[in-house]
Amino acid sequence: MEKTLQNIQKxxxxxxxxEGTVKNCPFRTxxxxxxxxxxxNDPNGLCQFRGIYHAYFQYxxxxxxxxxxxxxxxxxxxxxxxxxxxxxxxxxIPEDRSGVYSGSALIEDDRMYLFYTGNVxxxxxxxxxxxxxxxxxxxxxxxxxxxxxxxxxxxxxxxYPEDITQHVRDPKVWKEGGKYYMVLGARARSRDENGKRRDxxxxxxxxxxxxxxxxxxxxxxxxxxxxxxxECPDIFSLKDKRVISYCPQGLETxxxxxxxxxxxxxxxxxxxxxxxxxxxxxDMGFDFYAPQSFEADDGRRIMIGWAGMPDTADTHRNLSVDxxxxxxxxxxxxxxxxxxxxxxxxxxxxxxxxxxEVSAENGKLQWNGKTxxxxxxxxxxxxxxxxxxxxxxxxxxxxxxxxxxLSFFNENGFPSRCGGGRGxxxxxxxxxxxxxxxxxxxxxxxxxxxxxxxxFTTRIYLENNEREIDMSACKNYKIEII
Ligand code: FRU
Numbered sequence: 086m087e088k089t090l091q092n093i094q095k096x097x098x099x100x101x102x103x104e105g106t107v108k109n110c111p112f113r114t115x116x117x118x119x120x121x122x123x124x125x126n127d128p129n130g131l132c133q134f135r136g137i138y139h140a141y142f143q144y145x146x147x148x149x150x151x152x153x154x155x156x157x158x159x160x161x162x163x164x165x166x167x168x169x170x171x172x173x174x175x176x177x178i179p180e181d182r183s184g185v186y187s188g189s190a191l192i193e194d195d196r197m198y199l200f201y202t203g204n205v206x207x208x209x210x211x212x213x214x215x216x217x218x219x220x221x222x223x224x225x226x227x228x229x230x231x232x233x234x235x236x237x238x239x240x241x242x243x244x245y246p247e248d249i250t251q252h253v254r255d256p257k258v259w260k261e262g263g264k265y266y267m268v269l270g271a272r273a274r275s276r277d278e279n280g281k282r283r284d285x286x287x288x289x290x291x292x293x294x295x296x297x298x299x300x301x302x303x304x305x306x307x308x309x310x311x312x313x314x315x316e317c318p319d320i321f322s323l324k325d326k327r328v329i330s331y332c333p334q335g336l337e338t339x340x341x342x343x344x345x346x347x348x349x350x351x352x353x354x355x356x357x358x359x360x361x362x363x364x365x366x367x368d369m370g371f372d373f374y375a376p377q378s379f380e381a382d383d384g385r386r387i388m389i390g391w392a393g394m395p396d397t398a399d400t401h402r403n404l405s406v407d408x409x410x411x412x413x414x415x416x417x418x419x420x421x422x423x424x425x426x427x428x429x430x431x432x433x434x435x436x437x438x439x440x441x442e443v444s445a446e447n448g449k450l451q452w453n454g455k456t457x458x459x460x461x462x463x464x465x466x467x468x469x470x471x472x473x474x475x476x477x478x479x480x481x482x483x484x485x486x487x488x489x490x491l492s493f494f495n496e497n498g499f500p501s502r503c504g505g506g507r508g509x510x511x512x513x514x515x516x517x518x519x520x521x522x523x524x525x526x527x528x529x530x531x532x533x534x535x536x537x538x539x540x541f542t543t544r545i546y547l548e549n550n551e552r553e554i555d556m557s558a559c560k561n562y563k564i565e566i567i
Contacts, residue, residue, distance in 0.1 A: 092175035096146040097153060099123070103409045109406035111549050112528035115437075115456050115567070116165040117191035117392070118414040120144055124151045125412045126137055127255075127317060128389045130199050132190035133382050138164050139230045140389065141199075141413065143187060144172060148506065149406050153184040156201070158231065163434045164387070164417040170231055173199075178236055180205065180221040187255040187317055189377065191265070191296070193237055193313035197227040198296060200239070202254035211368060214272065214284075220250035222269065224296065239299055240291065246304055248273050250284065255317045258296075265293040266302065270331065272314040273306045286315035286333050312336050312348075317375040320354065323386055323422040327354040330388075332375055341511050342366070349374050351427065361436040366425060370491060370513030370532070370541035371401070373415060380516070388433060390415040392529055393540050403504030404546035405528065415542055416524060416531055423513070424515075430537035448557035452525075454566040457554070459523040461562045466517030470558035473530065474547050478502050482532060482541075484518045491541050503546045512539045 103122040111118065121147040130141035137160050144157030159167040174185040186404075188201030203221040211217020222240040225299040229471040238429045252272035259266055268418050277283040287306030291299040303373035312333030317328040330351040336343040343366075352363035357467030367376055367390065376390035393403075393412040418429045440458060443450065461469060468485040477498045480503065483490045491502030492513045500508055514535045522533040525545075532541040557564055 088177040089175050092154070092177060093171055096144075096172050096175075099146045106409050110405055112405040112546055114413055114529055116161055117416060117529055118142060118167050118389075118527050119155060120146065120412065121169050122146050122410055124410070125157065125391070125395060125414070126395070127187045127228070127391050128414050129156055129187050131191035131198065131377050131379040131387070132192055133379070133388055134190075134192050134197050135195070136382070137162060137230070139190065139197075140167070141173065141190075142413070146172070149200070149409055150409055152354065153186070156185055160230070163437070164432050165434055165438065173227075173231060173233055174201065174225070178203070180219070180223065180238060181236070187375065187431045189257040190379070191258045191260065191376040193260065197230055198258070199227065199233070200256040200258045202256065203236075203238075204254070206567065212489060214250050214252065216251070217387050220251060222256050222267070222299075225492050229532055237297065239297065241329070244272075244299070244301075245289065246301065248275070248306075249289065249333060250274055250302075252314055253289065257317075259320070265296050266320070266541065267291045267293070267299060268318045268320050268329075270314070270316045270318050271306075275310065277460050282292065283310055284313040286308040286312040286331075286335070288318045288331065290320075290330070290470045308361050309359070309361060311364065316347075316348075317377065317527055319376070319378055320450050321378055321380070321386060323420055323427065326422050328352075329354045330376060330378065333360070333364075341369075341513065344369070344510050345371065345374075345394055346400070347374060347394065348378055349390065367429070368540050368542050369489075369510055370543040371507045372529075372544050373542040376415070378420065385432075386420040387417050388429065389417045390542070392544065404505050405542060411530060414508070415529075416526075418537070421537075426538065428521075428537040429529070429540050431536060435524070438567055440563050440567055442563060443555055445554070445564055448555060448559065450554050450556075450564060452552050452554060452566055453526045453549075456567045457523075457525040458565045459521075459525070459554070459556075459562060461521040461559050462519070463561045464517075464519050464521070465559070466519075467560070468558065469518075469560075471521070471523065472555040473525065474501065474503055475553055476552055478547070478551060479553075480504060480530070480543070480545055482523070483520070484521065484534070487514045487517050489513070489518060489541070490533075490538065491532070491543060503551070504548055505544070507543065508540065512541060514539045519556055536563070
């Protein structure tokens, strides 16, 4: 307990010390969850509890470049305005001494249950795959979402199947037919036809009658490797479709597929579904990973992702680092199953904000407010170009036919400063592109094509006086700001 308090005090002291610097950063957003200071990654424990939305997140207040140590916490009544609370989990027992890793919330009988992975990396010369790592699944309970009970160990290394390496994490728990299920991301030991080590990503599903005693229910590892590790799995239903969302690592980039270092996407869970054929990426932009979903009280399936990506130091950076923080979460989105795929659109609460329509002279506008919503409609596949920033330093969104491209390359062919090293990403819709919704909240841009059939999420670092939009290559558009 004392260790917990000490850890929380360290975080709070750093938040206070850096408050001025962080607050003055031009890249702070209005409606997106950010770390109060330092680094943020995955959304965790998303839920609605006693009417209030709770979002927890992987949080490293003491190191802007990550390293973990905390679950940050914030609450909201509309999923857009967030109030930051003290961290709720810290590394304070031997089983989680190297990290309180990702996990999920289950609400039952007016009580919150949080499941997460305690990570241990033993000091020494280990590969941290087959040795040197301990992954423990842990439960805490809470009456208010803030104060947590004692940590209870649920599953340890002795409970995982033989062929699974030491990478087992990110419990997502749900209740179904009177039982509890927990899906975990895993890395299975495997060799290819030449006997060469080639691990396979997969998931383990455990079941329980009481949330405390768990036994293995299924091990889902594909026949043919689809990445060497799957992180942050999530299983849920949309209409009568059973969906598995997961983050495979180790897929090779192929043209418009798998353009980022790691991927996040989904498959429909059917018997012998081959991920190679069924996997569809959640997002085609530079910054989307480790999404998690939850069911709101009104039955909506909401998803929030980390608007970031691990291990990008060699390719791009986030310019807010100089102001002591980096990364944010995506806008919460509603998921809907239609025509064999999942559409993802911002929660309807965004329409309740006080948007003001503004007109753009010759299609150009300097937006002084931080947040902008742009709707382009009736496109019919015609070429449309939207530029944020200027020719020297900006990002272009180009759509034509059923193809969309996001490019930070400027007119001289160099990546623009505002992309921090980001280059180009492309994606498609099935039919031609008819409408585009662009949401710009300071340093994050989310682009929804054809009602959320294809989405691009990216960070952009334009200074306030560089926040221009050029719509001269667009026909029907509407710009609103807050
Ligand atoms: C995904 C991830 C998870 C892990 C967490 C640690 O980004 O690697 O698998 O639990 O981040 O912060």
